[in-house]
Amino acid sequence: MHITKDLVAASATPLVLGILAEGESYGYAILKQVNELSGGQLEWTDGLLYPLLHRLERLGHVESAWQTPESGRKRKYYRITDLGRAELAEQRAQWTAVVETLRGVWNSGPMLRPIAAPAWGV
Amino acid sequence: MHITKDLVAASATPLVLGILAEGESYGYAILKQVNELSGGQLEWTDGLLYPLLHRLERLGHVESAWQTPESGRKRKYYRITDLGRAELAEQRAQWTAVVETLRGVWNSGPMLRPIAAPAWGV
DNA sequence: CACGATACCTAGAACTACTATGCATTGCAG
DNA sequence: CTGCAATGCATAGTAGTTCTAGGTATCGTG
Numbered sequence A, B: 001m002h003i004t005k006d007l008v009a010a011s012a013t014p015l016v017l018g019i020l021a022e023g024e025s026y027g028y029a030i031l032k033q034v035n036e037l038s039g040g041q042l043e044w045t046d047g048l049l050y051p052l053l054h055r056l057e058r059l060g061h062v063e064s065a066w067q068t069p070e071s072g073r074k075r076k077y078y079r080i081t082d083l084g085r086a087e088l089a090e091q092r093a094q095w096t097a098v099v100e101t102l103r104g105v106w107n108s109g110p111m112l113r114p115i116a117a118p119a120w121g122v
Numbered sequence C: 001c002a003c004g005a006t007a008c009c010t011a012g013a014a015c016t017a018c019t020a021t022g023c024a025t026t027g028c029a030g
Numbered sequence D: 001c002t003g004c005a006a007t008g009c010a011t012a013g014t015a016g017t018t019c020t021a022g023g024t025a026t027c028g029t030g
Helices: A005-021 A027-037 A046-058 A082-106 B005-020 B027-037 B046-058 B082-106
Strands: A062-067 A075-080 B062-067 B075-080
Touching: A005 A027, A005 A046, A005 A075, A005 A082, A005 B005, A005 B082, A027 A046, A027 A075, A027 B082, A046 A062, A046 A075, A075 A082, A082 B005, A082 B027, A082 B082, B005 B027, B005 B046, B005 B075, B005 B082, B027 B046, B027 B075, B046 B062, B046 B075, B075 B082
Parallel strands: none
Antiparallel strands: A062 A075, B062 B075
């Protein structure tokens, strides 16, 4: 299953903030995590993630710091800020609202009768 | 609560297909329905909806036909096609997958420990 | 010492969506 | 009987964003 561009875009920010809410991490690791975590359905590229991280930092939702492990390359670790946590909560609320609306439509709730249902082709 | 542009974009197609899956309708009515249905949270404009309907028609997901009611203006009624129903099912599956992934992150499932959790600021 | 994996970054083309505007009809308030 | 709000549909063009493609560099391993 290939996931729509729009859906990928809409879920990117809450996913990253959600992951960082559990602990610091860095770009490459986040990438692997998301790709595995979704069973390969969300095919993120680094070209998607890095600009997003930069944007989140510019907005003050995350902070970053370089770290050089004993062995291996330098990594830029990201940490969520209080503002970021607030944003995450906001995003969760929005997702909940939209999912509720969709569920309403998909379950054909009684409030969803069409306003007019004329015979087709008259 | 103002809903993100991305989220609006991602939910627009499944919402419209979902509404039309319950019966024919026309632009203006769909607009009112969505705005009310979401408690005013999804603020759709006609400039968003009409191009979307045209696109869905171009893709063969919906069909349209003009109708003139006894009283009132002419309306262009839209009806979902078999292809559209297939697309709707596909979209539902995608939404489910993404929502599941998000839920996993938000609930801090045990599989979501960060790969490395170094002391910050070292 | 070469190659695959790790790790990060960005310019610019390619695409897309939203604003603003336009048109036409109907029904109701004044 | 007139003028305005609501109904109803449509699109051009800009303003914006996103993805592709490429670039840099280090490390571990065969």
